[in-house]
Amino acid sequence: MSLLNLIDVDYSVGGPLLLDGVNLAIEAGERIALIGRNGAGKSTLLRLIDGTLQPDDGEVRRADGARVARLEQEVPAGASGDVWDVVAGGLGELGAWLAEFHHLSHADVVDTDALARVQSRIEATDGWALDQRVTETLERLGLDGDAVFDRLSGGMKRRVLLARALVAGPDILLLDEPTNHLDIEAIDWLEGFLKAWPGALVFITHDRRFLRSLATRIVEIDRGQLTSWPGDWANYVRRREERLNAEAQEQARFDKLLAQEEVWIRQGIKARRTRDEGRVRRLEQMRVERGQRRELQGNVRMAMAQSDASGRKVIEAKGLGFAHGDQVLVQGLDLTIMRGDRIGLIGPNGSGKTTLLKLLLGELAPARGEVKQGSNLQVAYFDQYRATLREDWNALENVAEGRDRVEVGGGSKHVIGYLQDFLFTPERARAPITRLSGGERNRLLLAKLFAQPSNLLVMDEPTNDLDVETLELLEELLADYPGTLLLVSHDRDFIDNVVTSTLVMEGGGRVGEYVGGYGDWLRQRPVPVAAATATATATATAPAPAVTPVATAPVPAAPARRKLSYKDARELDALPARIEAMESRLSELTAAMSEPDFYQRDAASAAAHASELGEVQAALDEAYTRWGELEDSGG
Template sequence: MPLITLQDVDYSVGGPLLLEGVTLAIEPGERIALIGRNGAGKSTLLKLLAGELKPDDGEVRVEGGIRIARLEQEVPAGAQGDVFDVVAGGLGELGTWLAEFHHLSHADQVDVAALAKVQARIEAGHGWSLEQRVTETLTRLGLDGDATFSGLSGGLKRRVLLARALVSAPDLLLLDEPTNHLDIAAIDWLEGFLKGWAGALVFVTHDRRFLRALATRIVEIDRGQVSSWPGDWANYERRREERLNAQAQENARFDKVLAQEEAWIRQGIKARRTRDEGRVRRLEAMRNERGQRRELAGNVRMEVAQGEASGKKVIEAKNVSFGYGTVPVIRDFSTTILRGDRIGLVGANGSGKTTLLKLLLGEMAPTSGEVKLGSNLQAAYFDQYRATLREDWNAIENVAEGRESVTINGRQKHVVGYLQDFLFTPERARAPITRLSGGERNRLLLARLFAQPSNLLVMDEPTNDLDVETLELLEELLADYPGTLLLVSHDRDFLDNVVTSTLVMEGDGTVGEYVGGYSDWLRQRPHPAAAAAAAPKAPLAAKPEPAAAPAKRKLGYKDARELEQLPARIEALEARLADMAGQMNDPAFYQRESAAILAHNAAIADLQAELDAAYARWAELDG
């Protein structure tokens, strides 16, 4: 039986419905990736599932007794106190008493009367087992309950908030951009943790590798409509392309017929005494249908304002060291960055990536060694914390700073038209940026950044909150950028697709330099065990280095025949899965007997297992 069911749900924030006629069921144990363009309504749908918003129309049915917890996209500004306090807050009022008991019992001088009063309240609420759950959750996530929440890094704050969501032992966990501000090691940890999570999971993420590793079903929000796609990301991309092509062909056919009817009506009564009133009514209906069509959202059109070419040698570092007191951050590091290089910086939060950037850009002086900057450098900086945006200005003012136009590669563009290239309507461009979503703020930062002539781009976590289409366009733009790029990112796919070499903060002040992106580093780096034996370094946690691929074996007749037939079999299984999932989107599906619904879900699970086995066999035979 579904944990939660949305039936014909509508929700609006003014203007066209943000969500229209949404029908969706979430089953126990499944992991759903919720995708869609920025502003499509993903966070809104999570809030509807959590019961924080009520639909304008339709019904949200929640199975009796289930617990739902949600991890928000941004760290809440009001979260205060020790880590124990914040985590225990996920238990409501009883959690508040547990936090109070924790403080009183750990005080230098115990207030016996106050402690007894709190103990009585906890005992009345049968809360001691919950205190144990808080302690176990903190241990499980490697958190210090006595640490001050406000003093933690962004990544650790996200981990504390995840603990707060988990401590209530939810049957359904809702995660909104859980990888934001996490380093690669923490993202790997979170992937593994969620793979072992027994409850149901609905998550929104921009991290494509994270999505592929976890999702058992993909739910897309597109122009107010919700569609469900069983299986993995590759299956979704293929099926979505087929659907969009079919829609485009159908719309083209409809528009052709409508144009013919419009031409007919304009002929007036020439060559006929009376009009065909039935045909007139059909034309009116077609006009109404065309007026209600919601077009696919456009893509961002990004172009970087290029500065004059820099010198061939952009940055040269020789034997650079830097530390805080006796703690080394950078030790004896040398590199040469040439014009056109695209350098990725990888490392744990707090490992010194920002310090290394400032040393390379000449904003900080090294303790020893030297950094030489090349000639004619024009740097543009993308700040992951969006500190370069003025909160008292709107989008237009933040980009144009009082001017009416911006100049991009010698061409003047009105600032409103320029912002429309980044999917800002004139209304959104004039709205206070305090009303913009995280994805809109990131697009605004990109618009501001790319309006500055540059030959050196410095980008610190530019991918947070961007939708997949914008991410892919940004990748293409950076790949074609003729200048030099310094990129800090924890998005493994983005690094693989953009950078030409990688600087890795390997601990103890060591900076490793590797050719290629993140996956290339995994293949090239010393094996962690060998590195630990060679020197007392603390390498960045990552997945074990994959074993060398065995030589491709020659298949026998039977296996070769099976390999030849597998693609058709996989295609047929995917088609059956898509058909059965489509039946679940029909409101009438949930009017069946519960036994029939359970049998349908079991059949889908069997089909998915059969499809997974077919893919595994294909990989085995084709390996």
């Protein structure tokens, strides 16, 4: 029996139905990727599934006792307090009591009367099992319950909110753009975690590698309709293209027939005397059908303003160093960027990627070393926080800046027409940008950016909130960009498809330079870096019950090496083989969980499988830690 069914559901926000008579069944254990153009109704569908919204017509039918939890796209405004409080909040009123008990029992001076009152409430609702569940969930996700939520990074906040969704023990977990604001290591960790999670999963993502890794089924929203495809991205792309071609041919045939019938109905008096009334009725029905047709939304058409070429040497850095307080972000960096280079910056959140960009652009003075910029540089900057958009201007004013026309693609274009290339209708172009969605704001920022002549393009997280079609067009545009590109992104496919070399923030101020994209870096990185990021690499192919992200704090001075004992030396020699065996077993366990019939097994078998997977992952983490200890000790 399905966990949840949508039956002939309609939903509208004005204009054509956002969802038009859709049907969807969610089965236990499956992982559904929900895709579609920006504004197609993906987030709306998640809200209908969790009951936040009610359909205009049709029914959302849940199995008895089926629980649903949703991780929202943005951090809720009201989320505050300790991490323990935020996570317990996923349990509703009981969670509030548990949080109160947690604070009272950890206070320096215990209020015994208040503690007794809240304890009696918890006992009356058999709440202690849920208290243990909060603790286990925090441990499982590697979270400190006493940490202050507001002081966490964006990525760690997302992890806390995931814990909040999981603590209710949902049968269906809904994730809206879960990789936004996560660095690559955290995305790898999340992939592994969700692969091991036994419940049903429905998620929205623009990260194609994340989608390919997780999805067992792809559900597309297109012009109000849902279409289900097997969870193979390449197969989906091919079959969707075939469907659209067939649809275009059928519509062309229909339009030709309609045109012929319109000619017939307008013939002279003699023809009207002998007119077939049945044919007239068919024509009237065809007119209605044509009027109700919903056209496929067009693609963004991107073109860049042209600029004179920069000098051959764009930027040169020598002995570059910078620290933020006690944290060394860049140390002793020598770097030469030549015209036409397309360079990606990779590293954990907080490791200094944006700081390095500002140092190279001269926006920040280095603590040590020097930066020289080449001649005739024209810089266009895409800011991940969209700070270059003025909130008191509409979309048209943000791009036009007092002009009527923009120079793009070697020609002049009216600003309204230019914005239509980025899917802004004239009405939408004049609307306040406070009403724009995240995807629309990103498209607007791209439109503003590409209207500026440039020969050095700097893009800091440009892929958030963009649909896949727009991402692919952006990749093509950047591949043909004649100038120099500096790109910060956590989208692994985007990096691989765009850049020719990468700079990697390796911690302790080290910045490694590698040929190629993310996948090339994985193959080239030296053993010390691999050990430092072992957690992320292991979880890219296998799930982890709890993983600590790569540290970005400065690496302390190495202690004096000592000679290893005979026992430790033998242990160090044996570790590579042990690690290889454990990684092989993890791959086998993960592959088994990806089989379609895995969740049709009995519950005990599935639980034993998941338990073994968690044990192997924990042992692997411990082995990597031990390897690092022995290496540091003199191995």
